[in-house]
Amino acid sequence: QLQLQESGPGLVKPxxxxxxxxxxxxxxxxSSSYYWGWFRQPPGKGLEWIGSIYYSGxxxxxxxxxxxxxxxxxxxxxxxxxxxxxxTAADTAVYYCARLVSTWYAFDIWGQGTMVTxxx
Amino acid sequence: QSALTQPASVSGSPGxxxxxxxxxxxxxxxxxxxxxxYQQHPGKAPKLMIYEVSNRPSGVPDRFSGxxxxxxxxxxxxxLQAEDEADYYCSSYTSTSALGVFGGGTKLTVx
Numbered sequence: 621q622l623q624l625q626e627s628g629p630g631l632v633k634p635x636x637x638x639x640x641x642x643x644x645x646x647x648x649x650x651s652s653s654y655y656w657g658w659f660r661q662p663p664g665k666g667l668e669w670i671g672s673i674y675y676s677g678x679x680x681x682x683x684x685x686x687x688x689x690x691x692x693x694x695x696x697x698x699x700x701x702x703x704x705x706x707x708t709a710a711d712t713a714v715y716y717c718a719r720l721v722s723t724w725y726a727f728d729i730w731g732q733g734t735m736v737t738x739x740x
Numbered sequence: 741q742s743a744l745t746q747p748a749s750v751s752g753s754p755g756x757x758x759x760x761x762x763x764x765x766x767x768x769x770x771x772x773x774x775x776x777x778y779q780q781h782p783g784k785a786p787k788l789m790i791y792e793v794s795n796r797p798s799g800v801p802d803r804f805s806g807x808x809x810x811x812x813x814x815x816x817x818x819x820l821q822a823e824d825e826a827d828y829y830c831s832s833y834t835s836t837s838a839l840g841v842f843g844g845g846t847k848l849t850v851x
Contacts, residue, residue: 666845667778667786667829680838716785725833725840726776726791733785 622647624717624731632711632738638704642717642731649698650675655720657727658691658702660713668713672720673700707738743841744769744830751849757818760846762830763811768841770811774833777806777815780845781826789828790815817848825850 628640642656649656657672671681673691681689685704693700704711714735718727745763752758762769762777769775775793778786788797790806793813803824805816813832817824830843 667842669839669842672839682839683837718786721791724776724791724795725772725774726788726831727778727786728788728791728797730785730787 622719622729624719624729626715626717626731626734628715628734628736630735630737632707632736633740634708634738635706638702638707638711638736638738640702640715640717640734640736641699642701644698644700644719649693649700650695653722655722656693656700657718657720659716659718660711661716661733662710662713667716670702670704670715709738712736712738743834744832744843746828746830746843746846748844749847749849751851752817752820753851754820754822756820757816758820758848759817760815760828760830760848762813762815762832762843764813764832764834764841765811767836768832768834769808769813771835772833773808774840775806775808775813776831777804777813778829778831779824779826780829786829820850822850824848 625643632638655672658670673679688705690703714733716733717731719729777790780786793808794806827845829845834841
């Protein structure tokens with residue numbers, strides 16, 4: 621059964637870069653049927669789709685974050701990663717990775733989420 | 741402001757039925773059958789409950805159903821149970837973005 625697990629620092633200083641990795645286990649990251657996505661959820665607020673990536677490296681970003689976000693994939697490690705530059709307190713959130721079933725256009729498997737706090 | 745509009749809250753008593761609406765435009769909800777619904781309990785990751793407007797993934801109780809009319813999608817939960825108390829989010833493919841769009845979420849309270 622495929623599982624996703626986020627990892628990375630839980631505390632990042634303002635103006636620095638937030639870096640997270642999502643490890644895919646129990647299945648293939650290179651399947652043509654799926655995309656891989658990053659979401660975030662500030663405390664007490666709704667979900668925000670940050671962006672998505674295909675195993676070939678094709679990426680799609682939320683225009684509101686595009687200038688600060690990079691999503692990449694490492695198929696040899698079954699991982700995909702998120703980088704957000706120049707973070708502020710507004711980037712404090714729980715960050716989730718998830719699998720998008722392309723034929724459904726729905727995210728069927730989610731990681732447990734990881735809390736990232738931006739603070740000095 | 742979210743691209744899809746959901747009521748902030750709904751409530752119902754155990755055994756009753758409730759419906760959560762999700763209103764978009766002809767560029768998203770109304771134009772495609774790619775509406776999905778997610779359930780999120782506090783401190784937990786979202787869980788896919790409905791995809792392609794009305795399909796349930798394996799393991800989701802048939803008390804959960806989805807439908808769509810024009811630019812509005814709906815999630816109906818029948819035979820409400822205490823464990824259904826959670827936040828619910830709708831999502832849709834959109835022709836205006838490479839990413840889909842989400843609603844702001846609806847908090848369901850089981851009285």
